Amino acid sequence: MRLHLTGPTEKELRAHIKITGSKSESNRSLLLAALYKGITIENTSNSDDAKVMAQGLKKTSGTVDIHHAGTAMRFLTGYFSGQEGRNVILTGSKRMTERPIKILVDALRELGADISYEKEEGYPPIKIKGKALIKDRVSLPANVSSQYISSLLLLAPSLKSGLELELVGKITSVPYIKMTLGLLDELGIPNSFEGNLIKVSPKASVSPTTLVVESDWSSASYYYSIVAMAAIGSEITLSAYKKDSLQGDSVLAELYTHFGVETSFGEHTISLKKVTEPKENTVTFDLANAPDIAQTIAVTTFGLGMGCHLTGLHTLKIKETDRLEALFTELSKFGADISVTDKSLTIIPSKGIKEEVAIDTYNDHRMAMAFAPLAMKTPLFVNDAGVVSKSYPDFWEDLKELQFKVMEL
Missing domain, CATH: 3.65.10.10 (Enolpyruvate transferase domain)
Incomplete structure (x- = not known):
């Protein structure tokens, strides 16, 4: 399945989405x-x-x-x-x-x-x-x-x-x-x-x-990325989550404050709100305890014109694909100034983003979903988009709730 993805025309996003269990x-x-x-x-x-x-x-x-x-x-x-x-x-x-x-x-x-x-x-x-x-x-x-x-x-x-x-x-x-x-x-x-x-x-x-089973924080990361790239005042509520999560990726709530996103906890929900534009030019994160969100963070920083230095990524070499090399290849298509080692990734801040780029997903669900929020900035294609079924089968339908245009080619 090949998709063409365009971001919402609304400046301020509003939605409540229920995400499958972790x-x-x-x-x-x-x-x-x-x-x-x-x-x-x-x-x-x-x-x-x-x-x-x-x-x-x-x-x-x-x-x-x-x-x-x-x-x-x-x-x-x-x-x-x-x-x-x-x-x-x-x-x-x-x-x-x-x-x-x-x-x-x-x-x-x-x-x-x-x-x-x-x-x-x-x-x-x-x-x-x-x-x-x-x-x-x-x-x-x-x-x-x-x-x-x-x-x-x-x-x-x-x-x-x-x-x-x-x-x-x-x-x-x-x-x-x-x-x-x-x-x-x-x-x-x-x-x-x-x-x-x-x-x-x-x-x-x-x-x-x-x-x-608590809902999946890795899946929540893509909505953090969307809110980070959205207008101030945008807010997405996700369920079902808890504050004292067992999941390491819950560190998203802390990390995304660097991108202007504030997290508030309800009884079984989290609300992600864009409260300010990022104040930093470059962020540095050690993701040894949460390597599955590295792809999302790399795409977020590039989409915002920021830089990043991500470390602790040695396990990404043996995932569904070599995720570091895959990120290097796909972000380079958009014009990113990116370099990778066997355990780190660095992006230099830049403003230009190439349009209508086709993303290859390498049989890796996270490559498809991590790049989807970039449609907030530019229309793009996603090859083999059905790979999301590995962890989040409803992902493309849920994006439609946010007024993304998801067209199967």
């Missing part, structure tokens, strides 16, 4: 519900990733194809390793077979898991023969994807002796680790996170519990 929270909750009876989940994400996660958890044998869903690949690797008698082959899209899994597989093997590679060493597809895992101590490099760490932590309470997980070095993506532990807290599963050591106690069963 993909990250949903996938954690789904796995815990598979481990324990009596768990009910509300506001589950309607994303492709959550759907393949739910389908994968039901498989008892054969091939489990998770397509582009990196979270499902990591979480199901841990889950099936401890499922005695369930033998599966985990695979996915071509890009998924290029995304490393070795660090997680090595850790699970250290715990006693039976995992082998079907093709290239260190990459999916992998064959897992589920068995009872007896060992209860393992270590991981602290700067790896938090999904590896969360995979082990979600498996931990079902292990006979629980798990002690040591993280070696400087820890990144701490909020995602805390999200996982927060869900264990909700189920009454004892755990601790002190220094670089995480401990999770074993738990045979949990009391009947309803886990309510």
Whole structure:
């Protein structure tokens, strides 16, 4: 699907949009519900990733194809390793077979898991023969994807002796680790996170519990970007959100004050209001704890004629695409003065934006959605726009609520 996107003609935007549940929270909750009876989940994400996660958890044998869903690949690797008698082959899209899994597989093997590679060493597809895992101590490099760490932590309470997980070095993506532990807290599963050591106690069963999934803050980022590029006085209300969020991307509320956007919290909503034009020429953010919003912030700063220096982006190289190189390529099309390293991105302030540029999305939902707000400044094309279904299937329809013109070509 190829779209032509034009921003709203109204100067001041007004809308109330309900966003689907967090993909990250949903996938954690789904796995815990598979481990324990009596768990009910509300506001589950309607994303492709959550759907393949739910389908994968039901498989008892054969091939489990998770397509582009990196979270499902990591979480199901841990889950099936401890499922005695369930033998599966985990695979996915071509890009998924290029995304490393070795660090997680090595850790699970250290715990006693039976995992082998079907093709290239260190990459999916992998064959897992589920068995009872007896060992209860393992270590991981602290700067790896938090999904590896969360995979082990979600498996931990079902292990006979629980798990002690040591993280070696400087820890990144701490909020995602805390999200996982927060869900264990909700189920009454004892755990601790002190220094670089995480401990999770074993738990045979949990009391009947309803886990309510908060809406996705990563998805909210695109509306922050739209409001930042809109006229002063514009306001968008989003639901359903909470102030004490488990999601690391909730740092958006703080970061977007640099772009003149103020966030106010209602009972289950957030309201984003443009209160002033940005006062800074260039912003510097360390996004090690929230790398998924890097694309949105890069596009926002360029759209506002500002510069940025974003660091802590080392995990973006192994996402749905190499997001740093993809940002370099696509922003350059618009005339951005941009440079990237393997863990940072820099944009020099500039005023001109080229019109009618076609954005390539690289099988990456966030490339499509992060660039969409730029239509506030110039009409543009989005190639393979259907890729948004990975995390936010309703995105293009919701943009129409803001009077964006979304035309399928």
